[in-house]
Amino acid sequence: LTARTARRAGVWAVSPVALLCTGIVIVGLGASALVGRDLLHAADPAGGTALLMVTSALDPGAAGPRDSPLFALVACAAFATTLAAVAGITLAAASSLARDFAVKSGAQGEGKASAREIRRARWAVAGIGALAVLLSAYTHDRNPQVLLSLSFAAAASVLPPVLLYAIFRPGFDARGVRWTVYGTLPLIGVLMVLSPAFSGTPVALFPEWDFDVFPLQTPGLVTIPAGFLLGLLGSGRGPGGAPDGHHRHRTRRAPVRTRDGV
Template identity: 40%
Template sequence: MNALHSLATLVKPVENNPVLNISIFLAFVAITLVIVIRSGRNNKSAADYYTGGRSFTGPQNGFAIAGDYLSAASFLGIVGAIAISGYDGFMYSIGFLVAWLVALLLVAELMRNTGKFTMADVLSFRLKQGPVRVAAATTTLAVCFFYLLAQMAGAGGLVSLLLGINDKLGQSIVVTVVGALMIVYVLVGGMKGTTWVQIVKAFLLILGALAMSIWVLALNGFNLSALLDSAVAVSTSVPADAILAPGLKYGSNPLDFISLALALVLGTAGLPHVLMRFYTVPTAKEARRSVVWAIWLIGAFYIFTLVLGFGAASLVGADTVLAAPGGVNSAAPLLALALGGPLLLGFISAIAFATILAVVAGITITAATSFAHDIYGSVIKKGKGNPDDEVKVARRTVIVIGVLAIAGGIGVQGQNIAFLVALAFAVAASANLPTILYSLFWRGFTTRGAVWSMYGGLASAILLIVFSPVFSGTETSMFGADVNFAFFPLSNPGIISIPLGFLLGWLGSVTSTVKESPKLAAEMSVRSLTGHGAEKAVEH
């Protein structure tokens, strides 16, 4: 144990084998590219490109959802957060998992039955098409952008650790390469190719995390208490066992903790790239099955993060993690190095890279679909455009988003990934979830309510982030400690912006003078519950 610990501190991360790391990564890229090219051949219609022809089964889609969801934030971010802050980091795992119940019980099947390609399909079903679609596409793009930034920050951090590239230019080049690869995946493979990449990656990631967890537990005699004990033994926090209880990170600001918890649990069901996954299956029953598979896979993975986080704390040590290039986010790769040497590090890092690549591809196709289908197809062309043109627009949008992601990714190097993703969750929970729930469950919801809720939720979430310690006032802020315009004390805006989103949706609806069509409301209600019109005719 102690020998392992000193080994990890002796072997400097930069001394690992970059050639090995790159070859493992290239092997993954080669395999997935073949998959993408093969599955991209059958992309003919818009439905093929956006939803993979709705041909995936529940278990396949469940793996793909897990692949989409278990991003670099989950793997690198949470393991790092637990290694550094102990119990408070575990909070992310719990919130990220429990959130799936909102999706399972309230959203997945009804969305599948009512919509076709995007979140806006459902939201605009019985409301005024133009304003609602534009608002929904705007919030979709905003959430996707935040999420992309987080993944790109992860890519840069990982690279600096793996390849020993510490200078800004080197990291920027790698971020560019990741972005370019992602563009190729999405352009060639469409939704079907992207989904297969997710499935392969989810499988590898969960398997890798399982293997490392078993290894860590084996070193501690398969005794969780012993593992915690060894983490406490090398802990530098005061008192040492503070890492086992809540409060190490958020103790001074419990409201911030609650705000984060709120955003985590309500964000998932508003994430556009998760919602879009409900359309890649043929029926509501398959949508349900896929969510169930996803919950089991994601839940298992988050239990592993607990073992891996405390494993990294005991075998690598919080100080070593913080001092490594890549900082907090390097806990998982450093744990791999401590356990299995450069080979395991290479393998785990390739998985982490693949994770970033796959998630970025999934978000990009969601954003591009939303722009092409909601803004170009439904608003600019008023639904009369050619679906082939729509796909063309989607492909061009992919390139634009890819370039934006690369530029943004270069800008956010060094930020904490799990934390950046939590901001995306806050925006999703404030801007998307209120409108989704209202339009599914509240007959009195109106166009004005939807527009107020989406823009109000989005604007308040973003403004609060800008005026929070994330942007200015502390050492870890984007602008550093010297600039200070942080008058909002919490680093997550959820506790204000989510209730505000709900409130505005209600207020806009009750003050609305325009009556929404009761006919469409009845149709939506019947369709959402029975699946009529969304599923292929029952064979007689």
């Protein structure tokens, strides 16, 4: 990964993201104009049902959502999109677990998956899927903003340090990545549990509990600098425990030669 490749990927990613954000704004304004702000807020304060309510408003001839072809089409598209996203995340997590905990073998070096890795990946898919179903069933009537904040904080605290250090820091290696991931994710989990988003407020995930000692709703203000610091510390040591700067200094030092070649 080079800086030129990262810039090119960023240029290609900006246009779809900008188009998506523009579409969301247009849909939100259209929903507010066609349906009304009060009805949207009464159905879902977070605006999650705005798109479906707009489809009902755009098909005035239908007696209800069940008789609206446009509503059915949009609902199917939303369900297919959600299913594809969930499947992709589940497969990525299962593949990561299967590869990270796999026994070193010759097949790994050739980019091939052994039968043991495939079997481990299948069990990982089943386990992650079952855990996700149980979590969603238990929290279906609670505020989903907490889980969204957790995912956003994890992405913002892990991805930028890894990407920026990989592009601009020559000594950044796999050890720095491990320090960033394994050090930041537990910190995010602990701070989220101790935050008002988890307990102590009416909109918390568990409003009946009250043990919030971390004052912020999201831990990004703490975990993002922690991710950069952990990545810096993890990649700051070279072979044998010596700092990278000292190691590079030693390797760059060349023997002093005189004019006679001694």
